[in-house]
Amino acid sequence: MEGTKHVGLLTMSDNKIMELIYATHAVHGVEKFDVDSLLLHVQNILNGATQIVDNAIQGWDANLEYIDEKELKSGFSSPFCTLKQITCELSCKAVPGEEIAHQTTLSIFNKLSSYSWDAKALLVLAAFALEYGEFWLLSEISQSDQLAKSLAILKQVSVLRNPSALLKHGKDLFEINGLIKVALQVIECIFELEKLSDLSPKEVPALSLAKHRIPAGVYWAIIAVIACATKINLLTSNNEGHEQDLSIYAYRLHYVLNDLNRQLVICKKQLGYQLSFPLG
Template identity: 60%
Template sequence: MATITNKMLLATAQSVRQAVKGELNVLTMPDDQIMNQIYATHVHADEKFDADSLFAVTENILKRATLLVDNVVLGTQAHYENVEEKAPKTSFSPPLCTLKALSCEMACKAPGEEIAHKTTMSILNKLSNYSWEAKAALTLAAFALDYGDFWLLVQLHSSDQLAKSMGILRRLLGYHYFGSLYDSDVLHLWKRVSIEVLKKKNVLLFISSLDISMDEISVLKPVYDGLRTKDQYKIVWIPVVEQWTDELRKKFEMLRSKMPWYIVQYFSPVVGIKFIKAEWNFKNKPIVVVMNPLSRVEHTNAFHQYHTNASSSFLAISGIGTGISDSGFSKKIK
């Protein structure tokens, strides 16, 4: 047993020396050799560290930063008061210098798998006296420190001169650039558009309550994907809600974030609901009303046909012609 242990230690020491010299390629290195390198960095010290408090603070940062990202990029209105905060122990004192050192290791290195491995080993060496749980908590906290700081500057960047100057040093980009990183169709959801975009178009009115599942929404995804390059076709979601509440508004925001097509937004009673129920037999289950460019209804409910045939049979299912009048469409959704 002692012989095996000595061989393992010898192999570990040799692999570490080779890694330092750059003689090993991490992409071809066996898993057990990588694990040996990792274990070699760990010193079973008796150091006490409050990893739970650090993780609680880190979780608070990441939760709020994620909401801030949604606000800046997608334009949603997050409710920060609903974020549950976890309190660290009053005696907790974070190791700021260690966090800064780890942050520098992660942020100031070039990309690439081999460099990432070297960075990982460097971080593990810096954290050799911590428990494995503390190593994980400290590394995540170092990321959260930069991530939270970055998005806080983004939030203040447009109105605070100090934040603007700090943003220059942090290479912070403007709002317009963040928007360009995301799919233009998704951003299009958050723009208020005129009814003119539907004029002389074939329109699919996707009508449902807010009690709709992701599976039901996904029914129209292949249809949308098949038609997104065809300008003469548009999909519009009309949510049917008798009485709006704060909870229903939150649910509406969540649902619309899942839909890449046009959406009718309203938070007051709509007369058209009676028409939808009476003329199109809407009973809280999703329906798809197909209208041609002349504002004539070609199909009062093609939802189940789309469910079974998807976008490949769109034209056959719809039977639509060529050309929606502004008055015809607007009258039906008011």
């Protein structure tokens, strides 16, 4: 399989990426679930978790009361089994590098072959949020709750949460937090574009090109999440001999976000929308 050859992520074109991931994509028989509700839950989890991390790095107490929570719909059924399968792919990845991240990404694409492009990206981010949110929630409540304290010990929370660890790994945590925020923004932008997908090319001529960019955007969002998970695993395992560089993923994901935002702006202008957000 060509995807098993050594890859250079900075030099791999979007066309090459799409060739690899389209080979894993089942066009027919797409599995359905409430993606909009899952996105709301992921936004709430990551907004809260990243706020805890930002405050911890700066030495502030977290105040989650002021986080803008999304209003949730009742009756949502979580795709929990699928999330746990993805979590297994993300967990204990203690070997950094582009090649491992790329192969893990393709493995996840194969597992999620019957889901739509936006659902693939969201499910991976949701699986990450499941662990990331729990980790940082435990860091907040473990001092006052015995159950949380034991769970926090098993999850190695103190390895990153104690003052000396924050001083040592603050930059790493800042990078992880920042990249996860961008991954969420990319997925939110993809969702916005997908909402326009029922419109005709006559109404929105630019939509065809915009939708063509989505699969590559999904790839970069997923591989960035995998890289963040690997970095967290390395930090919590005190694996001093290995480092996961996130700069390449941040570079490409910011490019993807700006490109998708531009496409979204063009599409909305063609529909005559009044825009209220900057170009990323």
